[in-house]
Amino acid sequence: MSPHSVKAGQPTATWWKDATVYQVYPASFKDSDGDGWGDIPGIISKIDYLKELGVDVVWLSPMFDSPQEDMGYDISDYEAVYPRYGTVEDIDLLIQACHDRGMKLILDLVVNHTSTEHNWFKESRSSKTNPKRDWYFWRPPRYDENGNRLAPTNYRSYFADSAWAWDETTQEYYLHLYAESQPDLNWESEEARNAIYDSAMRFWLDRGVDGFRVDTVNKYSKHVDFPDAPIVDPSNFIQPATHLYCNGPRIHEFLREMHDKVLSNYDVFTVGELSLTPDPKHVLDYVSASEKQLDMVFQFDMIHLGMGHGLEDKYDPTEWKLSEMKQIMAKWQKFIEGNDGWTTAFCENHDNGRAISRFASDEPEFWQASATMLAIFMITLTGTLFLYQGQEIGMINMPSEWPIDEYKDIEALNYYKEAERLSMTSDPTRKERIMRGLQKMARDHARLPMQWDSTPNSGFSTGIPWMRTHDKYKEINVEIEEKDPNSVLSFWKKLLALRKDYRDLFIYGxxxxxxxxxxxxxxxxxxxxxxxxxxxxxxxxxxxxxxxxxxxxxxxxxxxxxxxxxxxxxxxxxxxxxxxxx
CATH class of the missing domain: 2.60.40.1180 (Golgi alpha-mannosidase II)
Known part of the structure; x- marks a missing residue:
């Protein structure tokens, strides 16, 4: 019998399967001190709003100390809070505020990489003999026939540049799958893994955190012989190499160790960010209860509708059909039938454009129907439901007339710069195509300030927001919608209650x-x-x-x-x- 085989029928109920999880992007949720940057006290001030909405779990995106090159996904200290967000004591107060209301709090677990400002990396780069040298991936350069220095491999990073950065101090390259300021941790090092478990996990679990959303969860195990990637773009040195660092040879061993050493000692749940894993049987290896790794994962096939093919063309938009969406949803709704796995239901997060603008219509005459139709879609899907801040009031993408100057995200700006360069050489229309893709799918759309009311800056801040407030904040905001029984917000409240009333049908059906x-x-x-x-x-x-x-x-x-x-x-x-x- 397969280790995943169980009697067919309804899955076993648990609190985290029943839950509605609400993702808070702290920079953009609520600013309490007028500096234009959201903070933990601001979140605490809105906890009752989330409780009244019907939220069971708050997922807090990274609030750790960080240089903020990638909005906190470049962590310089796992045990400290970025000062503009507050303090560790503020997180303690947030945990207590959630628990006092019967809610739970989960954090982002970002342990594929750190910031170059983390003390671990500072030590690692200090010398080739430092005890933490092998906590990251260091490799010597290669040279071409003319003696020019080359990176150890031809890998393309997620942010449209080489995945290797040269370090003058020790005359070697380090690996970074994301920004140059985000060096990848070497999970092959047992010492590094144990430090991760202590600093990034137990420190917060012992303070009462109820679990983690696990960032880039299938990238911890690489093919450490680092072969070159096949050349699919002859005009470029860097090539997509995801098959060489996703779902690597030791990934399940690492996740099982994380579960056994840390997670099994607490009543918590985990949801992994699982990219580039199209085979349901392989996904089940991660989420089967018998495998003791993760409780559930985010699968991104639906989110990728309309994106270009491959990492290098992510923002070169394509047409999509509803029949494609149906097959995707059926695939991931049904893959847990007859086994001990679990799944998620979501259509928005901090890394993508708003669902209304992407999958329905944000035109004024269709906006409300689009928002509420998508809400019905989400609450009737099997799995743990995840909402992203502002989704419940029908927030939409930034206006298409906003220039590239309004985009803040490192990924969007790097893709745009690459497109500008290619437009002048090999691909004359690329800049216009990439801009169209960014207008639909850029990560910036989800990061605009939360729209609380019709006062300046949408009630998000009394200061100048770090990112421009949406032009339509006076029409789409919490204050207006709370007073309207027929609003998008009121409809979401009704639906979330309905989902719990019919939990056997909607959550588990x-x-x-x-x-x-x-x-x-x-x-x-x-x-x-x-x-x-x-x-x-x-x-x-x-x-x-x-x-x-x-x-x-x-x-x-x-x-x-x-x-x-x-x-x-x-x-x-x-x-x-x-x-x-x-």
């Missing part, structure tokens, strides 16, 4: 796709363990669509719609409905 080739409507059923059935019908277009052909032999009872005047045989633009079939 079996997903089955209906009408997979229809490019206008997305229809599926959910089946509970006691044979209750829900029918979910979603119109993903700006046009009225006929109600799909479904079995009408049993009476359908409308549970909820995002239109007050639903017409039995016609779905209005971006209409979503849920029926119960008794």
């Amino acid at each position: 079996i997903f089955d796709l209906v009408d997979p080739e229809n490019e206008g409507t997305f229809t599926y059923t959910k089946l509970s363990n006691d044979n209750q059935i829900a029918l979910v019908v979603l119109n993903f277009t700006k046009e009225p669509k006929p109600f799909p052909e479904v079995d009408r032999s049993k009476k359908l009872k409308l549970l909820i719609s995002n239109y007050s005047d639903s017409q039995p045989e016609t779905l209005q633009p971006f209409e979503g409905r849920v029926y119960l079939n008794f």
